[in-house]
Amino acid sequence: MSNLTIKNLKKSYADTEILKGINLDIKDHEFVVFVGPSGCGKSTLLRTIAGLEEATSGNIYLDEREITDVAPAKRDLAMVFQTYALYPHMTVRKNMSFALELAGTNKSEIETKVNEAARILELQPLLDRKPKELSGGQRQRVAIGRSIVRHPKVFLFDEPLSNLDAALRVQMRLELARLHHDLNATMIYVTHDQIEAMTLADKVVVLNQGHIEQVGTPMELYHRPANQFVAGFMGMPKMSFLPGQIIAGDNSGLQVQLASGSKLEVPVRAEGLTKGSTITLGIRPEHIQVTDQQEGRFKGRLDVTEHLGSDTFCYVQTSAKETLTVRTPGDFSGRFGDTVGLNFDAAHCHLFGSDGRSLERIQSNF
């Protein structure tokens, strides 16, 4: 069993509060990913869980045992660092056995555990090399191996793949997913990379300026973001936001008028909102279609287009100076300055109140 519970955790450096009351439950075998903009406190939270930073207040429990003030090595956690942090003067074997040797484990047991980890990570041929004789991906595997041999209750990863090139990152991502499955372990993973978050996570924790914005499965965050921050943060490219006003509301949804004048009805609950109050409408690039000038709900001027081969991302400016990002097929042939029509289904739109909170959808297919 390994359930991690964090209660009202706060962390300050001198006068600046970095973590402003974190509450989080992590269940056995879960793969939890922390995402958030740079400097929001992801690493600090992870390091506080690991015991490398002292919590200013709050509690951390691992299976009923409070570990808030327990020494890092006694917490039953293992951490993999972004820079791998291998011991340069030790061989791969020694790197992996170091923790066990310090703990006074007997030789034959160390041998079995190291060999087992080496087998899982396919490191057997490299066991007698020094870290400097390994490639980046191999070093990363050794760093993971070092944590595996200890059989910790929870694995912590701080951006473990960010020093690898794109191809290797994809490969290691798959290996991590396989490892999570094979070890059946609880893992906490910090990343900048949305794809890593979406593909690896059972549960994504979106952090912003030291507090949690939303916790949920990747699909929940994508389809039902709790607020404008999460909606803007999850998804590549970003969701487009258009300012608007409520003109009417009933049981089936809200009538909204956008700055460019077009009106649409979005199926969200209208409670507590008055006519005339301002809202923000969000729409993802993949839910907008480019059409003929006449047919579209909107007219816009094509700005930059980015051709990725499989898709083309178009940035379109409307007459009201709103910018929309649109995903079109790879063979899209529009040019800079062309006027195009844009169309989207109101059912895919998100509405955010003036406080940034999402308005609840009436009936969601997702």
Place this chain on the structure above:
Amino acid sequence: MSLSTVETLSSRTTGSQDASIVSIAKKNARVSRYMVSPSVLVLLLWMIVPLSMTIYFSLIRYNLLYPGENEFVGFENYEFFLTDEGFFAGMGNTLLLVGFTLLITVVLGVLISVLVNKAFWGRGIVRVMLISPFFIMPTVNALVWKNLLLHPVSGVFAAVWTFFGAEPIDWFTHYPLTAIIMIVSWQWLPFAILILMTALQSLDQEQQEAARLDGAGPWALFYHITLPHLARPIAVVVMIETIFLLSIFAEIFTTTGGGPGYETTNLAYLIYSQALLQFDVGLASAGGLIAVLLANIAAFFLVRMIGKNLTEA
């Protein structure tokens, strides 16, 4: 034209091209040889003249007290120097001085630099003060130690000893070599601290954190992470200090004058006393050459032992 002639033609042209490239390269090499020759010549003169003069002096009778009697004596000077009772004392003292000073400066240097690597109030000032003895001239340093610290009547040590009710020690009479080692260590400890402190700053923070997570306490951290990281800088300290410590002179000259007896005479001081106290230039030259030979042997072993450590990893 047949195919084979074409081939020979083409091969001939490339051949001549190669030849011209080679000749240009040769010309370049010749030009650069002319260009560097003056400095090589000066260097040669710089080395050869004193060396050959020393060799020459070492092979003749050359005592300033007996001018004009400069006949060739073969290896007599060498024999004299090697069989002089001062020679083995000088060898032994040199080794003791170098060995103990290295031991003290490296051990204390590691401990102190690890201590001041932690953040504490006033660390900057402490660091500057730790380094400062290095900038004091050896003669001044020795005089300060002799007259202000170790003096049996007016020295600070004597005051401390008296305060605790002990008999003050006359260091230069009873423990002369120990006193010299103290002085030289004080002079060279800052060098070790400087090098090791700088090296510690490049120790990866995450590596230490990883070790802490692996269960390493302060001692294990020091032994398994910090010390291996310092292996190379320690090798540098040992090499450089050895080179300078083999020829310690000013500290001995200003304090004990090599005495009592031969107790603090090292090779450098022995050569000096042969040449200028006994006015025997021939003997001193022989001693100098022997010292050069010994220093080279020491350097050879040092480089074999430590140089390997430097080049690998």
